[in-house]
Structures are given as C-alpha cells and as structure tokens.
Amino acid sequence: MSEKQTCPHCAGRKKERTQEEKDALIRRLKLAEGQIRGIQKMLEEDAYCPDILIQVSAVSAALNSFNRELLACHIRSCVSEDIREGKDDAIDEFVRVLQKLMK
16 A cells, blocks of 8 residues: 555554564564464364364464553553553543453
C-alpha cells in the first residue's frame, strides 16, 4: 500500500519496535508456522485424528502466547503513551481489541 492508502484495519498507525521485540515476536510466529507445517504433513501421511487435534491445540497455544506478548508490548507502549498524551480514545480502542481477542 502506498503512504496515502492505509489499511483500514490499522487506522494508518504504525508501531516501531526494538529489534529484540521483533525477534521475540517473529520467533513465536515461526514456531506456530512450523507446527502448522507439521500438521499438514500429518494429514498427508494419514495421521490419527487425535494426534492431529493435539498438534492443532499446540498451534493455538503458540498463537495465544504470541497475542499475550504483543498485547503486553501494546499496553506498555502504545496505550500508556496515548493516555499520557491525553488521548482517552486509546482506552476505547483497547477495550475493542480485548473484546475481539476474547471471542
């Protein structure tokens, strides 16, 4: 997307992360990605259903772990900075995000 066209879901905002934050988050995503590839291979090899279900549960746990880490970073930086700057709508945005995460 060009600078003038922004993703409607991102509201045009960006978050600069430290390399350490990026590395930690990417590591978690790569773990989930590897697990998904493993599940695909299990399907190709006709693995037993419960074995696949257990691996799917592990992927869900990995993504939940990613969400917890990213959410903690978001609270410590974006939300707290917005509140300090008097942007009270940050709380409403945060509540909406939590509601979507807790579906």
